[in-house]
Amino acid sequence: MVCLVLVAVLLLLAVVALGVGSAGYSLQQIIQALFYDERGPVRVVVYNLRLPRLIMAVEVGACLAVAGALLQAVMRNPLADPGIIGVSAGAATAATTILLLFPTLVSSVPLFAFGGAALACVLIYLLAWRDGIDTVRIILSGVAINTVLGAYNSFLQLLNSDNLSSVLSFMNGSLSGRSWDHVYIITVYAFIGLVLGVCCIKNANILQLGDEMAQSLGVNVTFVRIFLSAVAAFLAAATVAEAGMIGFVGLVVPHIARMMVGSDYKALLPVSMLLGAVILLAADTLGRTLIPGMEIPVGIVMAVTGGPFFLYMLRKKGKVSGS
Template structure:
């Protein structure tokens, strides 16, 4: 009888989690639709469907929808997925709800190397994703080394990440000062924006998103074990340091690919996974898809808000996310004390 009740409770719990993931998926679809409707030129759903059914290269609305809004919203979705999954992985690896690619320095590492390419070697922009990944990995290793002392402690990770971010941020600022005549192309990169993003950026980030999602799902069970603690994980036959390194590589790849396309977009990897964890719990089989869908929805909704609230002036999505994420970060930091 007890076993039957337990099974029923587990089934109800799993149904609830799947239902909420479907809600997050619905929000991401709604964000995609809203992002294509609203902007400097509002276009109805009926008109959008008509444009897609009967393409006309001479129609201004077709040009706006196909060359601007659809690829821009797709980039926003992919960036939200990448940063959210990256943050969820890092929070599990570090066992710290305050960890995210921006706060612990991974985004700054990717940003510095990306800025170096954009400012010093603009002719090699196609190298930004792999170089940003290298910078992200170096930053992650620096944080890991600085935070290690008889194991990983959550607060040491945050403090080490803040220190590494400050140093790397100083490097970015120095480059912008010394090469001020070339800084125009880096301004949007610094603030995290989706302006002027089109199909080339979709093709740039999409492979990293696909590979990252697959690897994250394959590692979900090991991540669940790792969250239990190093001793428990070793007792279950997990090579803790090797698995942790694998997960950091996946998180760095996802974060670096997002940063290489939109720049330094903070707080997505912090706010989204923690919100999803409060709703769905800490099982990464549900946390990863939940974070991906909700992250996609939030980034696209924030970008649409930034495009429309003061139209025709556009506010980068990074500023909107910072306004939402900073209070949430302070709330989490207060809870940790």
């Protein structure tokens, strides 16, 4: 039932996203442009500009939400998120390096972004390893990696201050100017990553039982953690490469999904996937329509709305625990 409601909300938001903007269109005009009129001006705006952006928002939101949910299972910590533990920073560092130092390789940004995310994961696990992997050490190592890579990115931008237009858009997280070519690329990555994420449902549920219980069930906890982290890194890298740095989706969405359906990943992961798509599409639509004549990048909208909401959830949880 929750999934059906989210699908209905997503379809409604899709109609709104296609219709609103500098030029507003009715539902009839949208249907006419998508299915009948192949050359009119409405077709150009709706089909060539707004529809690719809509699909990008849906897929990026779903990927980030699933990545966050998987990392929270790996860490057994609700604060785990691709942006917080350094996975997104690894992808962003690789992509920024290519954009600023090797612009001729811009078509290979997704590949390098995944390599950066994977390398960040490896470093995090190496730093956290001490007679086994402790989830607290993983998070602390991730925060340290995130800080170091953030300093490197700032230094790189300082050295290339005359060529930051593309990088600033990337660091703020934006879906502006996305075309069907971007949609084709992110669809391939999203399909692979989300299918792998669904295959991780059983192991994610087992990790929630604790290491000792999981080992008693015959599960190789270290291998499962590494595999789930690799899937999350793949999803995060794909979104970073195509949409830039967008925070708080992987952090907040799984929390809301748990409030809706509980902690069983059989329900949590599909709901997170749909809810992530809904929230990011709503944020992107809000960002491009809130101020007439000006577009706010979706990464900024998510930071402004997601941060306070997460603080509210923390305070609410603290009050419940205290009572």
